[in-house]
Amino acid sequence: MLEISSVQAGYDRTTVLHGVTVSVPKDAVATVLGHNGAGKSTLLRVAMGLLKPKKGAVLLGGEDITRLAPHQRVARGMAYVPQGQQSFPHLTTAENLRLVADGRPDGKEATAEALDLFPVLRELSGRRAGLLSGGQRQQLAIARALITRPRLLLLDEPTEGIQPSVVAEIEETILALTRRGGLSVLLVEQHVGFAMRAAQQYYVLEAGRVTSSGEGGTGAEPTVRAALSV
Ligand SMILES: Nc1ncnc2c1ncn2[C@@H]1O[C@H](COP(=O)(O)OP(=O)(O)OP(=O)(O)O)[C@@H](O)[C@H]1O
Numbered sequence: 001m002l003e004i005s006s007v008q009a010g011y012d013r014t015t016v017l018h019g020v021t022v023s024v025p026k027d028a029v030a031t032v033l034g035h036n037g038a039g040k041s042t043l044l045r046v047a048m049g050l051l052k053p054k055k056g057a058v059l060l061g062g063e064d065i066t067r068l069a070p071h072q073r074v075a076r077g078m079a080y081v082p083q084g085q086q087s088f089p090h091l092t093t094a095e096n097l098r099l100v101a102d103g104r105p106d107g108k109e110a111t112a113e114a115l116d117l118f119p120v121l122r123e124l125s126g127r128r129a130g131l132l133s134g135g136q137r138q139q140l141a142i143a144r145a146l147i148t149r150p151r152l153l154l155l156d157e158p159t160e161g162i163q164p165s166v167v168a169e170i171e172e173t174i175l176a177l178t179r180r181g182g183l184s185v186l187l188v189e190q191h192v193g194f195a196m197r198a199a200q201q202y203y204v205l206e207a208g209r210v211t212s213s214g215e216g217g218t219g220a221e222p223t224v225r226a227a228l229s230v
């Protein structure tokens with residue numbers, strides 16, 4: 001579904017990613033793990049077109065999208081939930097959802113579907129996003145992304161700073177979504193357990209290089225933990 005190929009990227013004169021290759025199979029979850037500052041968010045920004053790579057390519061379903069703008073990638077079925085659960089804090093939950101849904105022919109239906117996945121958002125529809133808990137804000141951010149009915153979802157640390165019971169809820173939802181088919185996910189995570197349960201493919205990123213990769217699943221968890229402890 002997504003091929004990030006030999007990507008070199010960074011900011012100004014600093015290179016953050018030194019030839020990174022990551023691929024997300026169709027209808028599967030690939031996860032990128034790594035310490036703070038390893039370049040995980042930078043990789044997602046390259047995938048989404050928010051940062052132009054200095055070298056390398058990004059392919060979506062075989063099409064070279066390296067030079068496409070973010071909105072062109074959205075039109076091709078990509079959605080991105082940045083790190084830190086960004087919604088509009090002064091707008092209510094319902095208004096945040098409507099911002100994405102309005103103007104889409106299937107907006108109402110897609111919103112109802114997203115709310116079925118995160119029922120708690122129905123009860124919070126009148127509350128400002130800025131007053132939601134971290135976990136609720138994360139669910140809102142994922143729901144907003146899902147309203148576009150993506151075939152590829154980029155998730156940047158959806159469980160960061162969230163209490164364990166909500167982590168489990170988010171995990172369940174992501175697994176349910178991918179089991180339903182038609183959705184591939186590139187998941188950046190620091191919770192190794194969750195990432196390895198969710199992913200069919202894993203990549204460990206260290207200082208902008210992939211230092212370990214392989215098939216996901218809990219069986220590979222010790223290998224990943226060892227790679228991360230170096
Ligand atoms: N906008 C920016 N301008 C300059 N340098 C940046 C910018 N964003 C990130 N960096 C630097 O790039 C490197 C990689 O950052 P990145 O955010 O990709 O790491 P990360 O793996 O997502 O970390 P974390 O787990 O803390 O989110 C870091 O050294 C960071 O300081």
Ligand SMILES: [Mg+2]
Pocket residue numbers: 040041042083156
């Ligand atoms: Mg990050």
